[in-house]
Amino acid sequence: MKQFVFISGKGGTGKSTVVASLAKYVSNKALADADVDAPNLHILLEHEVVEKTPFQGAKIAKIDQSKCIHCHKGYEVCRFDAISKDDVINPLKCEGCGACLLVCPVNAITLHEELTGHVYQSNLNGEHFTHALLAIGAEGSGKLVTEVKKKVKELINKEDYLLVDGSPGIGCVVIASITGADACVIVTEATKSGLSDLKRVQQVADHFGIKTLVCINKYDLNNDVTKRIEEYCKSQNVAIIGKIPFEPLIMKALQQLKTPMEDDRLEHIKNEIISLWDNLIKETK
Amino acid sequence: MKIAVLSGKGGTGKTTISASLAYSLRNSQYVDCDVEEPNGNIFLKASLTEREVVTVLNPVVNDDLCTGCGACQQACQFNAIVVINKKVMIFDNICHSCGACKIACPTGAISEVPREIGVIESNSSNTFMQGKLNLNEPLTVPVILQLKRKMNKHGNVIIDSAPGASCTVVSTIEDSDYCVLVTEPTPFGLHDLKIAIDLVKQLKLPFGVVINKAMDSDKSIQSFCKKENIDVLMELPYSKEIAQNYSKGILPVQYSKHYKDEFIKLLATIKERII
DSSP: OEEEEEEOSSTTSSHHHHHHHHHHHOOSEEEEEOOOSSOOHHHHSOOEEEEEEEEOOEEEEEEOTTTOOOOOHHHHHOSSSOBOTTSOBOTTTOOOOOHHHHHOTTOOEEEEEEOOEEEEEEEETTEEEEEEEEOTTOSOHHHHHHHHHHHHHHHOSSOSEEEEEOOSSSSHHHHHHHTTOSEEEEEEESSHHHHHHHHHHHHHHHHTTOOEEEEEETGGGOHHHHHHHHHHHHHTTOEEEEEEOOOHHHHHHHHTTOOGGGOGGGHHHHHHHHHHHHHHHHHTO | OEEEEEOSSTTSSHHHHHHHHHHHSTTOEEEEOOTTSOOHHHHHOOOOOEEEEEEEEEEEEOTTTOOOOOHHHHHOTTSOEEEETTEEEEOGGGOOOOOHHHHHOTTOOEEEEEEEEEEEEEOTTSSEEEEEEOTTOOOOHHHHHHHHHHSOSSSOEEEEOOSSSSHHHHHHHTTOSEEEEEEOSSHHHHHHHHHHHHHHHHTTOOEEEEEEEEBTTBOHHHHHHHHHTOOEEEEEEOOHHHHHHHHTTOOHHHHOHHHHHHHHHHHHHHHHHHO
16 A cells, blocks of 8 residues: 655645545545644545544643642743643643643642544545544644544555645644655645745655655746746656646636536646646656 | 734635735734744845744753653653663654653753754844744744744734644734734635634634635635624735736735735724724
8 A cells, every 4th residue: 555645835735636636536545634724625525424533632731729829830830831820721822741740739730631633534435534623722733643644544454545635834743744655745836935835845755754746736827936846856856746737717616616627627637637646656666 | 013814724825915914014023933834035035134043942861860760751741751771762853842851850860951943034124033943843832932032022013824723823823913814715715714713713812804816706705704793804816917926926015006005904904903
């Protein structure tokens, strides 16, 4: 089984549209949405939720006010400004480190498991699809990503491919998404920000020893930037496996909950997606 | 006034909106808190002459004092410390710099040393500031908190947040006076807007919505906002012209008088809402 993770650096470059399109095209696969902050695949892909599991990936401190002697030792030791001067814990700021527990002289503080989010296991036309939703402002989004990927791997049996939709950025969530991938496909766009963010995320994937491939979306928006992306990829020995033109009809298809694969007006985009997949397979043989 | 610009979904135009606001508001300070991928300066083109590193404290063990008791491993909630054969191994990347291990150590064998995880860059007049997370570092929050400590305490500040709704966004927006939620008219945009709304509501922050790439073929955001009684502050149309200029690092307010007026109107609307 080969695991391909789609990331972008910059948000909104068309990563989820590409993954949803491939989900319609590729057979004998499993799918995971690792963009737990803003998961979108489940909106486009008709599925049936089989199981919804709460996931507790973080802890949070609680003060028993009946025991608290207001010595303020917890307040003094907290490096996250999560304890106020009147000894109340702000759950959105608490990282669950437990430092306050260690200094409390009357054992008034305890750590409790905190809901990080929910993991969903779904049936996508007979194939496995896992996704998740982070609880608002929660800690531990990286752990939730790891959980979504763990869940789908437990279900996988004879599938040829696992497609993972990653998240924008380069931080903990992205690092958790790309771990264990056979290749990362970076979906970028022909804009200055797209290029700048591509470089950063490509270097992160490279650091973790994961092969990267690039798809340039909206490549005809700015031919100059496309040329610079191509030059950069060449210098890094990264293959460009797809080039998709700027096409306003894609947005209109999405508005009707359709991927480009299901819209007759988007035959040319469909062909690009198919060719991207063929190139991905060739490059990862 | 401190205005934070955020979006659940990435790529909806958060940077376009925040940089345009900063460009249109005289004497304002623009602060790029999207520290994983800061892009504001592609548009605002400030000359970044000032540089300050962001460090976190990581524990180090004095082997002469360490007895290998494992109290530090037990205290660490992030699995950043492992004690094997009475030898302590510390994984700096996942350390949250909370200091619990140092408190827990019975022999005083743990001390802390600073480690660089990012940088804060600004121009000499301090009207532009950005945080940048070093590559291969997972934790964004320390960079954001340091940015916020350096942010102007008075006057107008425009904050560009990271996408999403995690702890990163919470630390970025929590003490702002107003939040601008940027979205786009797709089912993705609407879905992620709802997540962003839940977040600002939980933080009890006043907010309004800007619809970027607005199209007549999808009015779902407008109808949702109307139903929920949410302010739509502005609509920026879907346009190849805006996208092409964006690709070159040019904001709508930098090439069009019409859009400049629109953003001045937007600022006036926000000011009204704050008062």
